[in-house]
Amino acid sequence: xxxxxxxxxxxxxxxxxxxxxxxxxxxxxxxxxxxxxxxxxxxxxxxxxxxxxxxxxxxxxxxxxxxxxxxxxxxxxxxxxxxxxxxxxxxxxxxxxxxxxxxxxxxxxxxxxxxxxxxxxxxxxxxxxxxxxxxxxxxxxxxxxxxxxxxxxxxxxxxxxxxxxxxxxxxxxxxxxxxxxxxxxxxxxxxxxxxxxxxxxxxxxxxxxxxxxxxxxxxxxxxxxxxxxxxxxxxxxxxxxxxxxxxxxxxxxxxxx
Amino acid sequence: xxxxxxxxxxxxxxxxxxxxxxxxxxxxxxxxxxxxxxxxxxxxxxxxxxxxxxxxxxxxxxxxxxxxxxxxxxxxxxxxxxxxxxxxxxxxxxxxxxxxxxxxxxxxxxxxxxxxxxxxxxxxxxxxxxxxxxxxxxxxxxxxxxxxxxxxxxxxxxxxxxxxxxxxxxxxxxxxxxxxxxxxxxxxxxxxxxxxxxxxxxxxxxxxxxxxxxxxxxxxxxxxxxxxxxxxxxxxxxxxxxxxxxxxxxxxxxxxxxxxxxxxxxxxxxxxxxxxxxxxxxxxxx
Numbered sequence: 001x002x003x004x005x006x007x008x009x010x011x012x013x014x015x016x017x018x019x020x021x022x023x024x025x026x027x028x029x030x031x032x033x034x035x036x037x038x039x040x041x042x043x044x045x046x047x048x049x050x051x052x053x054x055x056x057x058x059x060x061x062x063x064x065x066x067x068x069x070x071x072x073x074x075x076x077x078x079x080x081x082x083x084x085x086x087x088x089x090x091x092x093x094x095x096x097x098x099x100x101x102x103x104x105x106x107x108x109x110x111x112x113x114x115x116x117x118x119x120x121x122x123x124x125x126x127x128x129x130x131x132x133x134x135x136x137x138x139x140x141x142x143x144x145x146x147x148x149x150x151x152x153x154x155x156x157x158x159x160x161x162x163x164x165x166x167x168x169x170x171x172x173x174x175x176x177x178x179x180x181x182x183x184x185x186x187x188x189x190x191x192x193x194x195x196x197x198x199x200x201x202x203x204x205x206x207x208x209x210x211x212x213x214x215x216x217x218x219x220x221x222x223x224x225x226x227x228x229x230x231x232x233x234x235x236x237x238x239x240x241x242x243x244x245x246x247x248x249x250x251x252x253x254x255x256x257x
Numbered sequence: 258x259x260x261x262x263x264x265x266x267x268x269x270x271x272x273x274x275x276x277x278x279x280x281x282x283x284x285x286x287x288x289x290x291x292x293x294x295x296x297x298x299x300x301x302x303x304x305x306x307x308x309x310x311x312x313x314x315x316x317x318x319x320x321x322x323x324x325x326x327x328x329x330x331x332x333x334x335x336x337x338x339x340x341x342x343x344x345x346x347x348x349x350x351x352x353x354x355x356x357x358x359x360x361x362x363x364x365x366x367x368x369x370x371x372x373x374x375x376x377x378x379x380x381x382x383x384x385x386x387x388x389x390x391x392x393x394x395x396x397x398x399x400x401x402x403x404x405x406x407x408x409x410x411x412x413x414x415x416x417x418x419x420x421x422x423x424x425x426x427x428x429x430x431x432x433x434x435x436x437x438x439x440x441x442x443x444x445x446x447x448x449x450x451x452x453x454x455x456x457x458x459x460x461x462x463x464x465x466x467x468x469x470x471x472x473x474x475x476x477x478x479x480x481x482x483x484x485x486x487x488x489x490x491x492x493x494x495x496x497x498x499x500x501x502x503x504x505x506x507x508x509x510x511x512x513x514x515x516x517x518x519x520x521x522x523x524x525x526x527x528x529x530x531x532x533x534x535x536x537x538x539x540x541x542x543x
Contacts, residue, residue, distance in 0.1 A: 012368035019365040023356040094352040100318055103341035103369040 009104045013112040016102075032078065033132055040070045040136035041143070044155050048144070057153035067158055070136075071129055078125055086117045133158040268294045268329060268416060268447045269315060275323030276307075276314060284310055286471040287324065294415070295444050296478075299458045300451040301529050302468035308451035309349060311468060312418045315449070316346045328416065342371060344416040345409045349424060351401070355394030359404055363389065370412040377441060378411035384437055385430060399425040406434065410441045417448045423457040435461045455526045465525070467532050475532050479523050486537075487514045488524040500531035511536070 018025070043066045049056045089095035099109070137157050144154070155161075269292040276285040284307045292298060302308050313319045314326060317333030317340065326333055331340055353362065359382075367373040382389055385403040393401060402425045409417055423431050438461060442448065450458055465482070467475040486499075492507040501510040509524065511531045531537045 009369070012365070015368065016365045019357055019362050020354050023354065092352070094348065094350055097313075097318060097346065097348050098351065100336065101316060101341060101344075101346055103338055105338050106336075 006105070006108055009108050010112055010115075013102075013104060013108060014116070017112070017116060032074075033128070033135070036070055036074045036129075036132045037136040037139055039073060040067070040133065041140055043070060044136075044140050047155075050148070057155055066155065067133060067161055070133070074129065074132075075125060078121055082117050082121045086113055130158050267291045267327075269449075270327040270330075271315075271324070272327075273324035274314070274321045274326060276310065276319070276321050278310075283471060285314075285321075288472055290466065290473045290476065292447060292449070294447055296464045297438065297442070297448045297450065297462045298464045298466055299455075299462035299525070300449050300466050300468065301455060302451075302453065303533070304453060306468040307471070308453070308468055309420050312346065312420050312449065312451055316344060316418055317341075318346075342369070343414055344418065345370075345412045345414040346418040347402075347405050347409045347420060347422055349420040351405060353393040353401055353404070356392060358392050359389040359396075362393070363404075363408060366408070367411070370414065372413035374411050374413060377413075378407050381407035381410055381437055381441060385433055397425075399427060399430065402426060403430065406437075410437070413443070413446075415446055417446065419448065419450045421452055421454075422450060423452065423454055431457050455529050459523070459525045462525075465529075467529065469533065475537070482528065483514075483520045483523055485514055486528070487512055487518060487521045488527055489521055500527070500534055500536040502527060502530065 044057070047057065047066065089099045102109070104112075134157060137155065141154055269290065271288055271290040274285050274288045275283070276288075277283045300308050300311065310319065314321055315328065315333060317328075317336045320334045328340060329343065331337060333340055333344075363375075363378065367375070367378075379389060382404065385407065387396075387400050387403050387407075389404075393404075396404070402422070406419070406422055409419070423434060426434060435458075438448065450462065452458055462479065464478045465475065466473055488509075488511050490504065490507060490509050494501055494508045495510055495512055497512045498508070498510040499512050501508045503509075509527050511524075511527055514520070528537070
């Protein structure tokens with residue numbers, strides 16, 4: 001692979017990562033799925049009326065809201081845990097030597113880390129969450145049958161909850177989109193900061209932050225001076241504040257962690 | 258100044274390198290050293306002389322604070338792809354994933370080394386009486402070290418850096434290590450073996466370099482050393498002995514080789530101690 005393409009080495013890095021961390025993945029993934037299932041069941045059982053004659057599920061109208069906290073807690077937890085462990089091998093001397101001397105370019109090593117820690121996490125989580133919700137639903141049915149016998153009401157499945165039309169669903173959908181947007185703004189500075197950490201040896205956070213600010217100003221000026229509506233420019237002017245807020249939030253969370 | 262041609266450049270060229278871990282302790286001070294291609298060099302020195310740091314600087318894991326290092330004409334600190342593909346460092350301590358099988362791990366790892374030979378790897382492991390079908394968790398540190406050494410040799414990298422490679426190896430394996438290195442190295446490959454266990458690299462290295470006081474105080478081929486000096490064992494101490502050590506039944510000595518005298522075998526430990534005692538004329542060395 002001396003003349004191998006970047007893509008070949010990128011996949012080689014992925015294979016190497018899997019061979020190194022097989023055990024961690026085999027423990028963490030089922031553990032995480034179990035955690036979300038238990039969390040979802042706690043939410044549902046909290047909404048269940050425990051009547052000795054007939055168990056009824058009281059939260060039918062809150063189905064979507066009950067899926068949403070689990071989704072959000074899972075997403076926040078996973079992103080914070082996985083992304084904050086980026087380049088964790090650099091903290092262990094033995095692993096750092098192996099990774100730093102691994103024949104791949106800095107860009108390949110960065111994009112592999114970015115892929116594993118950001119893109120894969122977001123994509124896999126969104127693909128896996130409906131399956132986890134279905135598993136939790138099946139577990140709820142089984143447990144309520146086991147604990148209370150037949151006749152109890154079940155919550156809607158995730159598909160039913162999110163395909164139902166009507167004004168009552170507008171609020172949670174809006175929250176869903178808003179949270180996604182907030183997370184995009186979280187992920188963006190995190191990604192940029194670890195890219196900066198890789199490239200700049202000294203004061204990497206400050207230099208990266210200044211470059212981000214400069215980039216935002218330049219984009220803002222470019223849009224502002226173009227015939228595009230001034231409204232877009234005004235929105236762009238808000239970006240530095242959001243970036244700064246997101247940055248300090250990340251710093252605070254890091255300190256708390 | 259960077260060399261204009263990589264092929265003409267010495268394998269390693271260190272120019273006035275300074276390095277320090279703290280402001281008070283200066284580890285290397287204007288260190289100069291050159292290594293031509295195709296030699297097995299024993300990097301010797303006392304504990305704390307900076308052998309491991311030296312290898313890390315050559316590998317590009319650390320950056321010199323002054324002066325410059327060139328590996329085949331390029332700065333190793335840049336860790337370019339071509340450079341990383343042309344060197345392999347066997348560190349003193351390492352960590353393999355306990356659950357992984359040697360074969361699957363090596364398959365994933367070897368994808369980064371274009372000249373890697375699985376045949377060679379299996380052959381070396383078999384010589385070391387170790388199997389690639391086992392998991393790392395089932396292996397001792399010494400057995401894992403054998404896998405690391407076998408991997409290093411199978412990469413066919415032009416430069417191999419080995420930091421205390423015989424640490425953790427049992428006595429038969431140390432002997433196998435010497436044989437394997439002699440058998441599987443190509444003429445153009447260079448190896449630097451850092452060790453403080455001088456006996457382990459005897460009959461293996463063809464050059465010695467000694468680190469002391471932040472400088473490379475001695476660097477010569479074994480052949481030139483044995484041309485200049487005689488080493489032997491005698492019941493009485495020779496009058497012209499430059500250095501001697503008391504043995505059970507006499508003296509182990511080092512002296513200037515006399516005119517017409519046949520060359521004596523190298524006694525590395527004795528010679529190393531003589532260098533550190535200051536009894537060997539170091540101007541001959543560098």
